[in-house]
Amino acid sequence: MEADRAKEAQTAVRNALDSLVVAANAAGWSTHEIILAIIEAGTFLKDANTADPDPAEDFAINDVAREQIGHGEQYD
Template identity: 50%
Template sequence: MTEEKKIVEGTATNDCGQQVPVGTMNTNQALSLPQGMDVSLSHPDREAGADEFMSRDELRLLTEPWIEPVGYRFPAPISEDSADRLVKAKAAARNVLEEIIASANEAGWATREIVVALIEAANSLNDAASADSDPDHADDPDVSDAVQAQIGHEEQFD
Protein backbone atom coordinates (compact mmCIF):
# COMPACT_ATOMS: atom_id res chain seq x y z
CA MET A 1 0.00 0.00 0.00
CA THR A 2 1.43 3.41 -0.92
CA GLU A 3 1.36 6.42 1.35
CA GLU A 4 -0.63 9.41 0.09
CA LYS A 5 1.71 12.29 -0.64
CA LYS A 6 0.04 15.65 -0.21
CA ILE A 7 0.82 18.45 -2.62
CA VAL A 8 1.96 21.93 -1.57
CA GLU A 9 2.83 25.12 -3.37
CA GLY A 10 6.10 26.80 -2.53
CA THR A 11 7.41 30.34 -2.76
CA ALA A 12 10.87 31.66 -1.97
CA THR A 13 12.07 35.10 -1.01
CA ASN A 14 14.42 36.56 -3.63
CA ASP A 15 17.26 39.04 -3.03
CA CYS A 16 14.80 41.95 -3.36
CA GLY A 17 12.58 40.54 -0.60
CA GLN A 18 9.80 39.50 -3.00
CA GLN A 19 8.03 36.16 -2.89
CA VAL A 20 8.52 34.23 -6.12
CA PRO A 21 6.89 30.89 -6.98
CA VAL A 22 9.07 27.81 -6.63
CA GLY A 23 6.42 25.38 -7.84
CA THR A 24 4.16 22.59 -6.69
CA MET A 25 5.64 19.53 -5.02
CA ASN A 26 4.76 16.82 -2.55
CA THR A 27 5.46 17.40 1.13
CA ASN A 28 8.59 15.21 1.11
CA GLN A 29 10.07 17.29 -1.70
CA ALA A 30 9.14 20.51 0.08
CA LEU A 31 10.85 19.35 3.26
CA SER A 32 13.94 18.41 1.23
CA LEU A 33 14.44 21.91 -0.23
CA PRO A 34 17.85 23.42 0.67
CA GLN A 35 17.97 24.72 4.25
CA GLY A 36 19.45 28.05 3.16
CA MET A 37 16.42 28.73 0.97
CA ASP A 38 13.83 31.02 2.62
CA VAL A 39 10.62 29.25 1.60
CA SER A 40 6.93 29.50 2.44
CA LEU A 41 4.73 26.51 1.76
CA SER A 42 1.00 26.21 1.33
CA HIS A 43 -1.05 24.19 3.80
CA PRO A 44 -1.31 20.62 2.45
CA ASP A 45 -4.96 20.26 3.52
CA ARG A 46 -6.23 23.48 1.90
CA GLU A 47 -7.39 24.24 -1.61
CA ALA A 48 -4.73 25.36 -4.07
CA GLY A 49 -4.32 29.11 -4.16
CA ALA A 50 -5.75 29.57 -0.65
CA ASP A 51 -2.78 31.80 0.29
CA GLU A 52 -2.36 30.14 3.68
CA PHE A 53 1.39 29.64 3.90
CA MET A 54 3.61 28.15 6.60
CA SER A 55 7.28 27.60 7.27
CA ARG A 56 9.15 24.39 6.56
CA ASP A 57 9.21 23.61 10.32
CA GLU A 58 5.44 24.08 10.60
CA LEU A 59 4.92 21.75 7.62
CA ARG A 60 7.24 19.16 9.19
CA LEU A 61 5.28 19.24 12.46
CA LEU A 62 2.04 18.90 10.53
CA THR A 63 3.11 16.03 8.29
CA GLU A 64 5.68 13.95 10.16
CA PRO A 65 3.89 10.73 11.15
CA TRP A 66 5.94 10.20 14.33
CA ILE A 67 4.99 13.53 15.87
CA GLU A 68 1.91 13.10 18.02
CA PRO A 69 0.11 15.77 20.02
CA VAL A 70 0.94 15.80 23.72
CA GLY A 71 -2.09 15.50 25.98
CA TYR A 72 -1.10 17.71 28.90
CA ARG A 73 -3.67 20.21 30.21
CA PHE A 74 -3.19 23.47 32.07
CA PRO A 75 -5.32 24.44 35.06
CA ALA A 76 -7.67 27.40 34.58
CA PRO A 77 -6.47 30.71 36.03
CA ILE A 78 -8.16 31.65 39.30
CA SER A 79 -6.85 35.19 39.76
CA GLU A 80 -7.35 38.48 37.95
CA ASP A 81 -4.02 39.89 39.18
CA SER A 82 -1.53 39.77 36.27
CA ALA A 83 1.51 39.17 38.50
CA ASP A 84 -0.23 36.29 40.29
CA ARG A 85 -1.41 34.85 36.97
CA LEU A 86 2.16 34.94 35.62
CA VAL A 87 3.49 33.10 38.70
CA LYS A 88 0.77 30.43 38.37
CA ALA A 89 1.29 30.12 34.61
CA LYS A 90 5.04 29.64 35.07
CA ALA A 91 4.47 26.94 37.68
CA ALA A 92 1.97 25.12 35.47
CA ALA A 93 4.25 25.45 32.44
CA ARG A 94 7.21 24.08 34.39
CA ASN A 95 5.18 21.03 35.51
CA VAL A 96 4.10 20.31 31.95
CA LEU A 97 7.61 20.86 30.57
CA GLU A 98 9.11 18.50 33.14
CA GLU A 99 6.67 15.81 32.03
CA ILE A 100 7.41 16.49 28.35
CA ILE A 101 11.17 16.30 28.99
CA ALA A 102 10.77 13.05 30.95
CA SER A 103 8.70 11.60 28.11
CA ALA A 104 11.31 12.74 25.56
CA ASN A 105 14.10 11.19 27.67
CA GLU A 106 12.22 7.88 27.74
CA ALA A 107 11.95 8.03 23.95
CA GLY A 108 15.71 8.55 23.62
CA TRP A 109 16.06 12.34 23.32
CA ALA A 110 18.71 14.15 25.36
CA THR A 111 17.44 16.71 27.87
CA ARG A 112 19.48 19.57 26.40
CA GLU A 113 18.28 18.98 22.83
CA ILE A 114 14.65 18.85 23.97
CA VAL A 115 15.05 22.02 26.07
CA VAL A 116 16.53 23.85 23.06
CA ALA A 117 13.74 22.54 20.83
CA LEU A 118 11.11 23.68 23.35
CA ILE A 119 12.66 27.14 23.58
CA GLU A 120 12.75 27.49 19.79
CA ALA A 121 9.16 26.27 19.51
CA ALA A 122 8.05 28.71 22.23
CA ASN A 123 9.84 31.58 20.45
CA SER A 124 8.14 30.63 17.18
CA LEU A 125 4.73 30.55 18.88
CA ASN A 126 5.46 33.88 20.57
CA ASP A 127 6.40 35.43 17.21
CA ALA A 128 3.18 34.11 15.68
CA ALA A 129 1.12 35.42 18.60
CA SER A 130 2.79 38.83 18.31
CA ALA A 131 1.87 38.98 14.63
CA ASP A 132 -1.71 37.81 15.34
CA SER A 133 -4.17 40.63 14.82
CA ASP A 134 -7.05 38.59 16.27
CA PRO A 135 -9.29 40.97 18.26
CA ASP A 136 -10.19 38.09 20.58
CA HIS A 137 -6.65 38.29 21.93
CA ALA A 138 -6.45 42.09 22.23
CA ASP A 139 -6.92 41.82 26.00
CA ASP A 140 -4.09 39.33 26.46
CA PRO A 141 -1.53 40.81 28.84
CA ASP A 142 1.81 41.87 27.42
CA VAL A 143 4.28 39.64 29.23
CA SER A 144 7.37 41.53 28.08
CA ASP A 145 7.24 43.79 31.17
CA ALA A 146 6.78 40.80 33.46
CA VAL A 147 9.70 38.99 31.81
CA GLN A 148 11.91 42.07 32.16
CA ALA A 149 10.99 42.31 35.84
CA GLN A 150 12.25 38.74 36.38
CA ILE A 151 15.73 39.36 34.95
CA GLY A 152 18.30 39.18 37.72
CA HIS A 153 15.90 37.58 40.21
CA GLU A 154 17.38 34.08 40.14
CA GLU A 155 15.34 32.85 37.20
CA GLN A 156 16.83 29.92 35.33
CA PHE A 157 17.09 31.63 31.94
CA ASP A 158 18.41 35.12 32.84
Protein backbone atom coordinates (compact mmCIF):
# COMPACT_ATOMS: atom_id res chain seq x y z
CA MET A 1 0.00 0.00 0.00
CA GLU A 2 1.26 3.47 -0.89
CA ALA A 3 0.72 4.93 2.59
CA ASP A 4 2.82 2.14 4.12
CA ARG A 5 5.66 2.78 1.67
CA ALA A 6 5.56 6.50 2.43
CA LYS A 7 5.73 5.81 6.16
CA GLU A 8 8.60 3.35 5.68
CA ALA A 9 10.46 5.91 3.56
CA GLN A 10 9.93 8.60 6.20
CA THR A 11 11.24 6.28 8.90
CA ALA A 12 14.31 5.37 6.84
CA VAL A 13 15.06 9.00 6.05
CA ARG A 14 14.53 10.07 9.66
CA ASN A 15 16.95 7.39 10.87
CA ALA A 16 19.55 8.45 8.30
CA LEU A 17 19.12 12.12 9.20
CA ASP A 18 19.41 11.39 12.92
CA SER A 19 22.71 9.62 12.24
CA LEU A 20 23.86 12.50 10.04
CA VAL A 21 23.08 15.08 12.74
CA VAL A 22 24.95 13.05 15.37
CA ALA A 23 27.99 12.73 13.09
CA ALA A 24 27.86 16.42 12.17
CA ASN A 25 27.62 17.41 15.84
CA ALA A 26 30.65 15.24 16.59
CA ALA A 27 32.50 17.05 13.78
CA GLY A 28 31.69 20.43 15.33
CA TRP A 29 28.61 21.53 13.37
CA SER A 30 25.58 22.76 15.29
CA THR A 31 22.27 20.96 14.91
CA HIS A 32 20.74 24.18 13.54
CA GLU A 33 23.45 24.46 10.85
CA ILE A 34 22.94 20.87 9.78
CA ILE A 35 19.15 21.15 9.72
CA LEU A 36 19.42 24.21 7.44
CA ALA A 37 21.83 22.31 5.18
CA ILE A 38 19.46 19.31 5.07
CA ILE A 39 16.54 21.56 4.12
CA GLU A 40 18.59 23.20 1.35
CA ALA A 41 19.73 19.82 0.04
CA GLY A 42 16.16 18.51 0.15
CA THR A 43 14.93 21.52 -1.81
CA PHE A 44 17.69 21.00 -4.39
CA LEU A 45 16.76 17.32 -4.77
CA LYS A 46 13.05 18.15 -5.05
CA ASP A 47 13.75 20.75 -7.75
CA ALA A 48 16.07 18.38 -9.61
CA ASN A 49 13.43 15.65 -9.49
CA THR A 50 10.80 18.06 -10.79
CA ALA A 51 13.07 19.00 -13.70
CA ASP A 52 14.06 15.40 -14.48
CA PRO A 53 11.94 12.79 -12.68
CA ASP A 54 13.86 9.82 -14.13
CA PRO A 55 17.53 10.73 -14.57
CA ALA A 56 18.42 7.04 -14.98
CA GLU A 57 17.07 7.31 -18.52
CA ASP A 58 19.55 10.09 -19.35
CA PHE A 59 22.90 9.42 -20.97
CA ALA A 60 25.80 9.57 -18.55
CA ILE A 61 28.33 12.23 -19.54
CA ASN A 62 30.82 9.50 -20.46
CA ASP A 63 28.24 7.91 -22.74
CA VAL A 64 27.66 11.26 -24.43
CA ALA A 65 31.39 11.69 -25.00
CA ARG A 66 31.67 8.14 -26.33
CA GLU A 67 28.79 8.74 -28.74
CA GLN A 68 30.57 11.83 -30.12
CA ILE A 69 33.91 10.15 -30.78
CA GLY A 70 34.49 9.84 -34.50
CA HIS A 71 31.68 12.22 -35.39
CA GLY A 72 33.74 15.43 -35.59
CA GLU A 73 32.66 16.61 -32.17
CA GLN A 74 34.84 18.23 -29.53
CA TYR A 75 35.77 14.90 -27.94
CA ASP A 76 37.63 13.59 -31.01
